[in-house]
Amino acid sequence: MSEKEKVSEEVTETNEVEESTVDESTEETEVVSEVDELKKQLEETEDKFLRARAEIANITNRNRNERELLQKYRSQDLGKKLLPVIDNLERAMNSEVTDEQSVSLKKGVEMVLESLRQALKEEGIEEIPATGVAFDPNLHQAVQTVPASDDCPADTIVEVLQKGYKLHDRVLRASMVVVAQ
Structure with a gap:
């Protein structure tokens, strides 16, 4: 093989490595972005869940207090x-x-x-x-x-x-x- 062919072949290999590296980094970026989005959604869902749970506890306490007052002053x-x-x-x-x-x-x-x-x-x-x-x-x-x-x-x-x-x-x-x- 001639020198020229060798250089051409090395350039081709380098280009292929660079393309595969670019493809891998793009995929990694997409995966990281997707993971971040899922974490954000999870945090939002957990927050909604905790707020709903607190609201249910408040409603339960309020109803219990109202029942106690009604019982106390029923006469x-x-x-x-x-x-x-x-x-x-x-x-x-x-x-x-x-x-x-x-x-x-x-x-x-x-x-x-x-x-x-x-x-x-x-x-x-x-x-x-x-x-x-x-x-x-x-x-x-x-x-x-x-x-x-x-x-x-x-x-x-x-x-x-x-x-x-x-x-x-x-x-x-x-x-x-x-x-x-």
């Missing part, structure tokens, strides 16, 4: 409707009786009133303490004021005109009171 409407009944039974207890039949009737009313109070207590409905207590506008409604004295310091409840009741920490009806001023 609120019934309690509000029964408060006038208690007031009327207490008025009946304060009436004067003279004959034996009236005494018997009063005893029956007393038993009904006591069982009603017990049932309300079991549901979490309690009377708001008022007489002799410091006035609290969240629990009491002042309908009248009287001058303060040595016996009754200022902002103290002197008399209860209508009892107030609360269900756990909610006021069903504020106490109507007379306050020393």
Whole structure:
């Protein structure tokens, strides 16, 4: 082989090696690019998954809290409707009786009133303490004021005109009171 042919052959081999190197680097670049794209998609999918999981946990907690509140205050409407009944039974207890039949009737009313109070207590409905207590506008409604004295310091409840009741920490009806001023 002549020198010229040898050089030509070397150039051809070099070109083939360069072409194969270029083809390999192009393929590697494409593979790397595809891997990067897949990693990005995986990260996005994981992020969406974690956000969805957190949202489900939030919804579950919110529903549990709402159910607990509904359970805790389920007696609120019934309690509000029964408060006038208690007031009327207490008025009946304060009436004067003279004959034996009236005494018997009063005893029956007393038993009904006591069982009603017990049932309300079991549901979490309690009377708001008022007489002799410091006035609290969240629990009491002042309908009248009287001058303060040595016996009754200022902002103290002197008399209860209508009892107030609360269900756990909610006021069903504020106490109507007379306050020393």
